[in-house]
Amino acid sequence: MGISYEFKRAYSILFRVFYEKVHIEPILTSLESPFGKKSIQRITDITYGVSRHNLFLEELIKKLSKIEFRKIEKEILIILKIALYQLILNPVRPEYAIIDEAVEFTKTIGKENSSRFVNAILRKILKKPQIKKEIYSFGPPEEKLSIKYSHPLFLVEKWIKDFGKKRAEEILEENQKIPKVDILVNIKKISLKEMKDVLLKNKIVAEETDLSPAGLKIVKGNIKDLPKEVKNNFYVMDISAQSFSYLFSLFKGNAFSDLASAPGGKSLCIRLFYKFKIHISSDLFISRLIKVKKNFENFGEDIKILIQSILKPSFKEGIFDRILLDAPCSGTGVLRKNPEAKWRLNKNFFYEYKRKQKELLASALDLLCQGGLLLYITCSLEKEENEEVIFELKEELGNFEIFKEYNMKIPILNYLEPSGFIRIFPQDELDGMTGVILRKK
Structure with a gap:
């Protein structure tokens, strides 16, 4: 039988994702197929599916293979992951067709000597279907959760420590679901x-x-x-991000700046609910700001854009009474949408971001007037990138306080914690997000 266009494209995308560290979403956004929408959807399903279940698939291969995992060629690993995903997790095609396609594709990329190995692995899983549950039935609880929900072990251990086992498993389970729009x-x-x-x-x-x-x-x-x-x-735009933007729009002011604006969704959402006399969106790259301006124009809104680094702003100190800082972060709250990002995280990642976030926030606070409010927000669940950033900088600078006097009743405040932080976990098809409003002394 022939090799489908979908298998070839999924293979090429996943190879780049795992070994060149590209992101899936930009590739799939511009993806075209001579076979139409169903073909694109199948490529999308395979690409995201393999990325989402990567660790689980790797553990399956380890269990089924007589060859040491680290000695298996990376091309063969991608082929096996695509085939195993279709056989076990997305069984919409005949088993024989999936296996034959994987074996034939192995030959076409010059790995004919490995075709028997691929065939043996895939046929073995059909004979021993119970293996897919056995691989996370033994060992410490953290390891079982790591394999079952296909997340790095260190991250599972961290979430259990930070949020408790019940909440951690809820996050893991939510991250494995296909996101809605x-x-x-x-x-x-x-x-x-x-x-x-x-x-x-x-x-x-x-x-x-x-x-x-x-x-x-x-x-x-x-x-x-x-x-x-x-x-x-x-x-x-995700509802979580909309809810934070709506909350901040209720604190009406005169001069507003979105300091890391692109693509501008939160800034646009704020404008929808309240129009400041001065509304400026800035970013480091003109290409990103053009997107911001276009999004505003589509809504019939005007916007002033400015190319600048937050660390070297061109504004005078204390010029704004409302500032939004959507800080660059690890993105652990949106792993459902970006499953490939799981495999690029490490234990030092959060501290590297924390250092950058503290620098950005300190610079942003210089632009805030006395009594002004700043919404600091990340799509990270991690305390290193949220509480630790704020508490450490508060100790170092002493020029701001955490705002806690909410006198309105809106649903997002159901997520308000005693510390003054608002943390939405990935649940009910919401993105995970953490935010806090700061007031300049």
């Missing part, structure tokens, strides 16, 4: 009800959410193929 609707142009009706006419089902007055969760259907005039009425 949320949108921010331009409610100045179209109501949520009207938007839902438009989507329904295009065979897309959406639901409202308490967390954002302008948010819809896509329950069924694909928004990618919607007409441009429909797409211009919304912006793809």
Whole structure:
């Protein structure tokens, strides 16, 4: 039998993901196939599926192989992972077709001597299907969870220590689910009800959410193929991010700056709910700022953009009374959307980010006026990148305090912790996110 286009493309993408450390999403966004949408969807399923279950698949190979794992060629590992994923975790094709395709592809890339090995491994899993449960049935609890939910062991151990075993397993389980899409609707142009009706006419089902007055969760259907005039009425944005933006918009002020703006979703969301007299979005790269400006224009909004480094701002000190700092982070709250990122984390990663985040926040605070408010937010769950950044800098600078006097009742405050931090864990199809509002003394 022939080798499918989907297998070839999934192989080439995954090889780059695992060995060249590229990100999946940009590749798939521009992906085209001569065989249409179903072909693209299958490539997407395989690529994300293998990345999401990578450790589990590697443990399967170790269990099935007589060859030491580290001696298996990287090309063969990718082939085996794709085939095992389809055989065990996404069995929508005949078993013989999956095995034959993997064996034939092995030959076409010049690895004919390994084709028997590939064939043997794949046929062995059919004879011993119980192995897929056996590999996480023994050993310490942390190791079992690491393999079952395919997360690095150090991260599982860390989450159990930081959040407890129950919460840690909830995070792990949520991260293995296929993410759904949320949108921010331009409610100045179209109501949520009207938007839902438009989507329904295009065979897309959406639901409202308490967390954002302008948010819809896509329950069924694909928004990618919607007409441009429909797409211009919304912006793809997770409900968690919308809820933080909505919260900050309620603290009305005069001069607002989004200091690490691109792609500008949170800034756009804030503008949707409140218009500051001065609203400036800045970033280090013009290409990213062009996207910010385009997103605002699609919503019929104007925006001043500025190319600058937060560490070397061109503004005067104390010029803004409201600042948003969406800090670069490890992204452990959004691993469901970026599963390949799990395999690039290490124990030092969080401390490296903490150092950068402290520098950025210290510089941002210089631009904040006395009594002004700053929303510090990350898509990380880690205390190193959130609490430790704030508490250490508070001790070092002494020029700000954590804001805690919330006098409004909105759903995001259900996630407010006694420390003043708001932490949303990956749950109920929400992205994980941590934020805190600071007030300049």
